Amino acid sequence: ILYFFYCTLLCSTVQNLADSVVLGLLQFYAPWCGYCKKLEPVWYDVGAELKSSGSPVRVGKMDGTAYSGMSSEFGVRGYPTIKLLKGDLAYNYKGPRTKDDIVEFANRVAGPAVRALPSKQMFDHMMKRHDVLFVYFGGESPLKEKYIDMAAELIVYTYFFSASEDVLPESVTLPELPSVVVFKDGAYFTYDEYVDGGLSSWVNKERFQSYLQIDGFTLYELGETGTVYILYSTNLLTSTRVAKEYREHFNRDFQFGHMDGNDYINSLIMGEVSVPSIIILNTSNEQYFLPSEPVETLEQLVHFINSVLDGSAQAQGGDGMFQRVKRVAFDAKSTIMSVFRSSPVLGCFLFGLPLGVISLMCYGICTAESDDGQEDMELMKRDDEEEEDDEEDEPRQAPGELEGPEEDGENEEEEEQEKNPDDKKAD
Numbered sequence: 001i002l003y004f005f006y007c008t009l010l011c012s013t014v015q016n017l018a019d020s021v022v023l024g025l026l027q028f029y030a031p032w033c034g035y036c037k038k039l040e041p042v043w044y045d046v047g048a049e050l051k052s053s054g055s056p057v058r059v060g061k062m063d064g065t066a067y068s069g070m071s072s073e074f075g076v077r078g079y080p081t082i083k084l085l086k087g088d089l090a091y092n093y094k095g096p097r098t099k100d101d102i103v104e105f106a107n108r109v110a111g112p113a114v115r116a117l118p119s120k121q122m123f124d125h126m127m128k129r130h131d132v133l134f135v136y137f138g139g140e141s142p143l144k145e146k147y148i149d150m151a152a153e154l155i156v157y158t159y160f161f162s163a164s165e166d167v168l169p170e171s172v173t174l175p176e177l178p179s180v181v182v183f184k185d186g187a188y189f190t191y192d193e194y195v196d197g198g199l200s201s202w203v204n205k206e207r208f209q210s211y212l213q214i215d216g217f218t219l220y221e222l223g224e225t226g227t228v229y230i231l232y233s234t235n236l237l238t239s240t241r242v243a244k245e246y247r248e249h250f251n252r253d254f255q256f257g258h259m260d261g262n263d264y265i266n267s268l269i270m271g272e273v274s275v276p277s278i279i280i281l282n283t284s285n286e287q288y289f290l291p292s293e294p295v296e297t298l299e300q301l302v303h304f305i306n307s308v309l310d311g312s313a314q315a316q317g318g319d320g321m322f323q324r325v326k327r328v329a330f331d332a333k334s335t336i337m338s339v340f341r342s343s344p345v346l347g348c349f350l351f352g353l354p355l356g357v358i359s360l361m362c363y364g365i366c367t368a369e370s371d372d373g374q375e376d377m378e379l380m381k382r383d384d385e386e387e388e389d390d391e392e393d394e395p396r397q398a399p400g401e402l403e404g405p406e407e408d409g410e411n412e413e414e415e416e417q418e419k420n421p422d423d424k425k426a427d
Contacts, residue, residue, distance in 0.1 A: 023057045028064040030079040045099045057106045084109045113151040117163035136162040138178025150200045182206045211243040214257035223283040270330040287315040
């Protein structure tokens with residue numbers, strides 16, 4: 001059996017991977033899933049890359065529909081789902097489904113949670129390689145234990161290192177030891193437990209650059225960090241200056257970023273946003289804020305951000321029931337429009353045929369009801385005519401009844417004529 005096995009794993013094999021020290025990168029897929037089929041060639045390249053680089057990670061895949069029990073055990077809720085099995089832990093991959101990103105994730109999680117930087121050369125090399133670098137400086141301490149535990153949890157997002165104070169360049173001075181420091185944006189920032197709160201929450205916010213290119217995956221990761229206001233801007237110069245110059249004021253609550261185009265924003269707010277524009281999104285409740293007047297200067301942008309923080313800016317959107325119903329209608333409309341744009345003939349067939357059948361059914365029901373109504377009207381008319389005929393016959397019989405006494409008189413005369421002459425004389 002080759003080091004890279006590209007086949008369906010049996011449940012026992014997966015369990016052995018989870019219980020042993022062997023590292024396994026496992027993809028849960030479904031035969032009918034289009035995204036899984038699209039990932040097929042990428043997954044093969046991932047296995048080939050890890051094999052050629054000598055990585056200890058073994059690559060495999062499992063049909064989640066055939067082994068639903070195993071999928072439930074690993075918490076699989078959709079397809080494809082990628083997990084790295086390391087001992088008794090299963091790390092979920094949530095990044096872009098590209099070969100480089102998946103390989104980098106596998107190598108990062110497969111190694112130790114905290115990597116050592118023994119020399120200045122190694123420290124300088126890592127500074128050039130990583131845009132955001134977390135380093136613990138100092139010896140054994142309770143802070144180091146928290147740092148290791150935090151690294152084991154957040155290793156799926158970034159690297160964590162430890163070093164002695166000797167590897168630091170002369171331009172970096174630490175207020176005290178031990179310390180946790182993040183290097184990014186050409187500067188460094190030290191963790192303060194009394195000001196920044198928990199170490200995990202601080203790292204979760206600081207693992208992003210002050211200003212970054214935002215896409216769907218980045219937005220998803222930002223949403224997991226908690227209540228964060230994300231400012232999307234197409235004015236790069238102004239928003240970048242705010243992100244750097246006003247870091248102390250807004251870094252705790254805001255993440256600044258730029259997004260090309262407005263298609264993604266339009267789908268988020270279910271409306272139209274002109275380009276260029278500025279919008280602030282609250283990831284905790286899906287509310288968004290738009291400036292009431294054009295923002296062109298640094299002072300205007302700072303004023304707009306402060307109005308969001310103090311509550312004077314008007315919030316729109318949200319996650320209420322009305323917005324959820326609106327979201328369903330918007331998604332349905334977007335799906336129908338996209339189908340008609342991509343293939344008008346297919347759209348007419350998919351939506352025209354059901355509508356035609358429904359129309360015929362409605363027409364048949366309405367016609368049947370109208371026919372029944374006409375028959376009822378005709379029966380009622382017949383009944384009315386019969387009643388009228390009966391009423392006409394009754395007056396004709398009444399005079400006949402009055403002629404009865406005359407007939408009796410005629411009978412009496414006939415009886416008198418039939419009498420004997422003697423009877424007449426007697427009379």
